[in-house]
Amino acid sequence: MSPSETVPLHSPTPLQRLAEAHRVGATFQGWDGSLQQVRPETLVAVLAALGVAADTPEAVDASLAEAEDAPWRSLLPPVVVVRASAVEPVPLSIPAGADVEVWVDAEDGLRYTGSVDGGPAGFRTLDGIPIERVNATLPHSLPLGWHTLHARAGERTASCTLVVTPDRLSRTTALLNSRNWGLMAQLYSVRSSTSWGIGDLADLGQLAGVAAEQGAGFVLVNPLHAAEPQPPVEPSPYLPTTRRFFHPMYLRIEAIPEYARLDAESRRTVDGLAAGFQAANTTTDLLDRDASFAAKLTALELIFAVERPAQRQSDFEDYCAGQGQGLDDFALWSALAETLEPGSPEWEDAGRPGSPAARRARERLAARVEFHEWLQWLCDEQLQEAQLEATDAGMEIGIVHDLAVGVHPSGADAWALRDVLAQGISVGAPPDMFNQHGQDWSQPPWHPERLAESGYTAFRDMLRNILRHAGGIRVDHILGLFRLWWIPAGAAPGGGAYVYYDHEALIGILALEAERAGALVVGEDLGVFEPGVQEYLAERGIFGTSILWFEQTGSGPRPPEEYRRACLTTVTTHDLPPSAGYLVGEHVVLRESLGLLSRPVEEERAADSAVQESFLAMLRERGLLPRGEASVQETVEALHAFIAQSPSALLGVALADAVGERRTQNQPGTSNEYPNWRIPLADAGGRAVLLDDLAENQRFLSLVRALHRPAALGESSGISGGPGGS
Structure with missing residues (x-):
């Protein structure tokens, strides 16, 4: 079965035929392997979101006839995407x-x-x-x-x-000839003594330098997409207002050149704000994004008022010209959102992008629009500096950015890109083994037909901006470029249907923009997917993802020698507790307390323990763990030595694992029930870990050494450049 095919129906109804004509799956295969049929009311709602009438038999017949005629009405297809050699x-x-x-x-x-x-x-x-x-x-x-x-x-x-x-990313071929390991970090949680209570882009450059000293080839960070323009802001980096532009919360104030040109009074004000966050850098209480961002905005307002030298002004104007209408629309949304509630009647009065009302708002808010454009310019400068710090320190890849699946339903992209986003629909995932009620991510999906009719411009511009100063990009839920689980408004997460996309076009454009940027692409290809998807991604030169705990066969854990080479392999992920917490079953305790289990907690705990023991038994057989008792730290290091025995060209080490953190960053299926994305980096003893001390952190150094531990039977781990190497 090709990646774009659904399970065929025998004697489909007219409604099911109409759904298939618009690439809506009338059936799907559940995580347990059973064939599920989508309810008729779901098909009607999903088709309505695609602009296809299907609420009566007569409407279905008329829409079917229209679908059959549509390709014959246009001289050319709406867009053509091809491979260079085919x-x-x-x-x-x-x-x-x-x-x-x-x-x-x-x-x-x-x-x-x-x-x-x-x-x-x-x-x-x-x-x-x-x-x-x-x-x-x-x-x-x-x-x-x-x-x-x-x-x-x-x-x-x-x-x-x-x-x-391109048929295949050329960067991939080069990277497959060696091995790179890297740190995976939630940047907001990684602080230094000079942070403002939240990790920032200067901290990112410093983290890259520390990792490079130990031979790391990359640092993978959470999505840095922009949130709301002022507090309160959404804590989840995976629910941004836009995926094209960046969050000014991550700016290092003191690194802005105009900071040095502040007058004495303004300088005292800014330095006083910074001093107020010294204690926040060392607390292990929940992170307070709103306080940090509010203080930074106050400082940024003062710096914005400083006259820029002619060359700096010219650079700013060049940046704005290069970003074009997309930046202008985002900045206008940001200016409007400072005083209006998105979706309110007053907001609707502001009009759509390009409308007369929006143009009037643009003139009225010109100074605020310029301010938000300036913030994005500063983000661009500091992102460039972080990538240069990484590569200058010897990293082969550098900073790898994460691309979220979608955007906030009331955010900047939902406003500016409304014409290519589906309305009345959110995306998520059907029930699976780890999220047994399914997931609703509250994000509007790309409208596949309108996106194609637009020439995929918004998709291209988003990728191009993320890759401007990046060594790579990780695409969260890359399966969404093949199909997405659409959930009609008001329906439960399990009451959706798969909508299929032109993956040849989307993956091709992703490969093209990465090729032009000289970047690698990692696709998170976990979960339920159709046969052929992973093979297709590998053919295009896109790395897959392997999480140790998910690498199981019918007979037990998959031996590391059978892992994929074109893959980023890790022990854990941000949707699981750090390994120190996972090993003691904290994920089961947490899910039980939140009501996320579909079977008794005793059964869940027993099943989880059995899976863990099957992996640990394999580690003992390979001499990576002692036969007797082992400490949590020894076990975590053995797990990393285990994945180092795989042929995977990329190995990822969670920074939380490297310092002994146990707390979960994110519990899928929750929002306010658990403080997702608000956990600062701490060690096994519950003490805050600062970047200033990471280079000499013995637990971190010990885990790095474990990656280079000789493999079983005296084989080399295959990792180039050990601690202190390049």
Whole structure:
């Protein structure tokens, strides 16, 4: 079965046929392997979100006829995405017998001519006009990039976006010839003595330097996407207001050049604000984003008022020009959101982007719009500096950014990109072994048809901005580029349906933008997925993800030698407790206390213990753990030595594991029931861990040594550059 196919139906109903015509799965395979049929009312609601009427039998019949005619009504497809070495024919719908011309205007200014080969591939009469289908052949010498495809058939003309993507990421081939390990960190939780109570971009550069000294090739951080423009802000980095722009909360105030140009009174004010967070850097109480961000905004307002030198002003203007309308829309949303509640009647009066009302608001709020554009420029500068610090310290990859699945339903992207997002729908996941009630992530999904009609511009611009100063990108739930679980408004998480996307286009564009940035791509390909997905991603040069505890076969734990090479392999993930907590079953206790278990806690605890023991037994057999009692630290290090025996080219070490933290950062399926994303980094004794001390943290250094522990039977672990190496 290909990644885009659903389970076939025998004698499908008209409603089910309509759903399949719009790539909505009428069936799906549950996590237990059983075949599930989607309820008719769910199909009707999902189709409505796609703009397809299906609420009556007559509407279904009319929509089916429209779906069958649609490809014949347009001279060209809405967009064409091809691989560089496999440029497939492009179907054209032309008036019968018309002469046809096809050409490409490439982004480098050159023109390439195509041709139409062979006779008609089909006929249909629409509105009394005979239409025939022909195939246009594009030249095979097209360069990678974003081009424009043109066609003329008689008196009809049309054009569309043509994207030529790499067959396979070239960065991947180079990385597969060696091994890199790296730290995985929740940046907001990683503080230094000079932080403002929250980890920032200067801390990121410092963390990269410390890790590089021990031979690390990368640092993977949580999504740094922007949240609300002022407190209170959403704590989850996976529910941002936008995925294209960054959170000014992460700015290091003292690193802004204009900070040094503050007048004496303003300088005292800013330094006083910073001093007020010294105690917050060393507490292990819950993080207070709102207090830190509010203080930083006060400081930023003062620095914004400082006159910039001519070159700095020119750089700022160049940045704004390069970001274009997308930055302007985001900054306008931010300015509006400072005084209006998104979704309120007053907000609606502000209009949509580009409307007369929005233009009037833009003029009225020009100073605030400039302020928010300036904040993004500063983020861009400090992100560049963090990546340079990483690579200058010897990292082969550097900073790897995380891309969230979606955005807040009332955020900037939901406002500015409304035309390419589905309404009345949120995305999530059906029930699975670890989230037995399913998940609703409260995020509007891309509308697959409208996104294609737009030429995938918003998707491209988002990727391009994240990759500007990055060594790589991790795509959370990359399976969402194949299909997403759509949940109609008001429905339970399990009451959804899969909507399928053109993965060839989305993955191709992801590969193209990463290729241009010289970056690697890691896809989180965990959970329920269809046969062929992982193989397809590997073919395109995209690394997969392996979590030790999830690597199980029917007969027990998977031996590390059987792990994938093109993979980021880790012991844990941010959706599980750190390993020290996981080993003592804290995830079971927490889920039971929150009512997230679907079976008695005794059964859950026994099953979890059995799984853990099966892994630990394999570690003992390999001489990585003693036969007798072992401490939690010894066990955590043995687990990392175990994954180091795999052929995986990328190994990830959670910073929480490296210092002995036990507390869970995130419990899926909860929001306010648990303080997700608010846990500061601490050690096994409950003491705050500062970046200043990490280089000499003995637990951290010991875990790094465990990664280089000789494998069983005297084999090498295969990790290049041990502690102190490169």
